[in-house]
Amino acid sequence: MAEFHKADIEKLIDGVLPWPATQDMLKSSKDEDRFDKYVEIMQERVEFQEPILLPLTPMLFIVAEDGKRVVKCSCGHGFGDYRVNWKLSSLIHVRDDEASMGEIYKGRELPDVAWIQLREYICPGCGSQLEVEAVPRGCPPDFEFLPDLDTFYREWLGRPLPDEVEYRDLTLDRIAEWTR
């Protein structure tokens, strides 16, 4: 089983690992401790102290905070329970007319805004653009990944999390709260 230095994994994340070393990582059997090393690296880079349970994206993390599992941006801004699509707690900028769409796509490259809108999800804390969706009106935002965290830690990593929670998508429950 291969083993890679933490420093090389950091270079890989930063896009500066030399190509031969990157190829080595691609071709070798995978290192068993990659997840732990990756979490350790990201923990050192984020601007919060709570332990990372899972890097959801390069910018968003599921963390343990006060006995709860919440999504946080690397800047520390919180997005609430990881079982609710974090997008519901973000800022959103939508390009659904030619003027705003034209700031990104010009002339011949302009998509038809009656067919598609561009949704930019912005972190209220740091202004990072966390995701962009290009979908027609009517499309609910993608809940890209709802991890089964307890199964992952208990059965795949062999170290159960102390407080199991129900594995369920709570997004529509949040919507229901908004409509009461």
Place this chain on the structure above:
Amino acid sequence: MATRSLKDQIASNEEAFKKTGALFGLETLKRKETDPGTYEAVWHILSNLCNAAWATGCKVSSSPIAAEGGDALWGLHTPTGEAICISRGISAHAGLLADMIKNFIDIGYEEYPGFKQGDIFENNDPHYGGIHSPDFDMCMPLFYEGELVAWASCVSHVADAGSVTPGSIGFINPDCYSDGLAISMERVGEGDRFYPWYELRIRSRTRTPDFVMGDARGRLAGCITLRERLFEVIEKYGLDLFKEASLEYVEDSRRYAVGRVKTQTVPGRIRKSQFKDLAMKGKRVLLAKQDVDCMFNLPMELTINADASVDLSLAGASGTVPFGENISPTALKSGLMMGYSHIIGFDMFNSGPISAWNIEMPPAGSWANPYPVDYQAASGVAWAPAVTWVSSLYEVFGRLFQTRGFIEEMAAGSGTIMTAEFSGINQTGMYLTGLTLEQASQGSPARGFADGENSAWCIYTPEADFGNAEISELYYPILFLGRNVAPDSGGYGRFRGGLGHTAVWMVYNTPGLEYQCGDAGMRSKIVGNHGMYGAYPAVPDRPGYGRDTNVKELIDAQKPLIHERGGPENPAVASAIEARDVQDNMIAPFVTPEPLQDYDIIVHPIAGAEAMGDPISRDPVTVVSDLNESWTSERVASDIHGVATTQSNGAYVVDEGKTARKREQIRKQRIARALPFKDWWEKEREKVQAQEGMDPAVIRMWASSMELSPKYAEELRRFWNLPEDFTFGS
């Protein structure tokens, strides 16, 4: 002891898999464990037999698609059909070929007409699992000392299969009867020879019979090569080893894929919406029902279970379209298997990895399962929605790999596939129709550690090769005026998508040439839903052409010609030449309204791929490097990436202070202008309910998605807090 029928063997294999969780009930890999060296060696020998078949078959074929583009595939299968290994070439077909063999067994051909050495079986009929008529799937049973020990298979993409319009990208076909010549699960030859009536049919029912028969002979030559070489291997290593090891290779590959899922992903539910346009209203079509714009809903939902098996759902897929862009579930599964082979199961690519998937039957009556509702649905280029959908698989697994830290395995979505086909009389006086190979070399997706590569990748084939320009010029009455990397054609992000290219052709030496700008998975009205981690999706496909031009005068006067697509706001076809009919921003796909003449110009863009990451987190040095290569524009560098530059010795350099301030300003502007999601949702739900600002094609898409998938409809209504009886279009 009586030999069990193949059908019985399939049934007992399925039973054993259910019981043990191992394919063929192979709970131990005996050959691998006892003699791993021979096991590995024979695997590589078998793989190379397939490659030898590919090399032989493509050269025998002589058609430009096979001989120059290698657009074909050969495979070796178990007696019950599972692919053991395949050649290089269009790997998208491995699943189709495996399922075709199983289908021949399932419908009783073992009993009648029976299988014997030298038999040639073919299918290209989507109703029986084919993908589209130009892809001729062939298989031959291989008997060693009287025992059926394997199958050889092949597919090649013919230049013309006699569909209603010339060529092989039949997006415009209105129904299955216009899809062309059907080989419907037929024995087409015996004794290593085609029946004479097979050739007669091809001669009378395809437009380029010499090439189509060349492809047929190429398929046959490859399969015979595979058979003869395989028997040499069996002579050397023994029949028992071959029979046992070939099953082990399939199970081994399943274990490898399951192992990768378990060690490199995380269990849970993954969702990815995806859409594709097909705008045909007001264009040249064949039947009145085709005067319509269409939008496809191509949803993907994966569930990775505790045992690392994968459930797949297409709930929400929209309805069939009156064009050749519907696909059978069998063919779609093959496309999925191809995508999965790029991402997960590529170490020993065969039927193994996909066996760990539980694929829910797509909604009946959708583009992904048309026949239960629309038996006449056309499949002239069934790949079109399929590859656009499979593109989501790259992003989805890229996201999963990231969660475990396997950055080197990440990829964003793929480029789109817009084809160019010609038909007409060429410079030798010969009628020709066929596909150019430009689309087989798109940009590659951004990776977790770097940009995608330019013009070096293609979703449907690892043979990303657009062929030699001179070969295209040899067959078709065209001359290349340009073939160059297209700036800003990949998505914008921390790591950008690999760039596509532009082919600029001048029509030359023909009494008339039709240009069909085809859809084999393009987007022209919209961009892909590939804003991974905050990137912007790659630009839409927008070709152009000029008719009745001044190019001859420019040549005579030795003045500059047109060589590239030009900037988005000053397309070259409008600015570099003069023409009576200038089309610089066409919505694809289309067929030119009348044949093009000498000196007419075509500007055919090939897509770049998708990006990942916030564009303002892109390394400014990389942005400036792109500027100096002319791979990006000052506008994109400044407005999208937030990079300020100065000039030094004629080259761009980063102004670090200004860049930092500019990026900070962009962050502040984003926060200032964006709305809390709930505020937007409250206004947007009213627009959704009023169906405001939505093109009829979008409304029809939602209506069909909701009708075909009631649970999907319920979730959509609940998300937007719509009435329980709300439907779009009402």
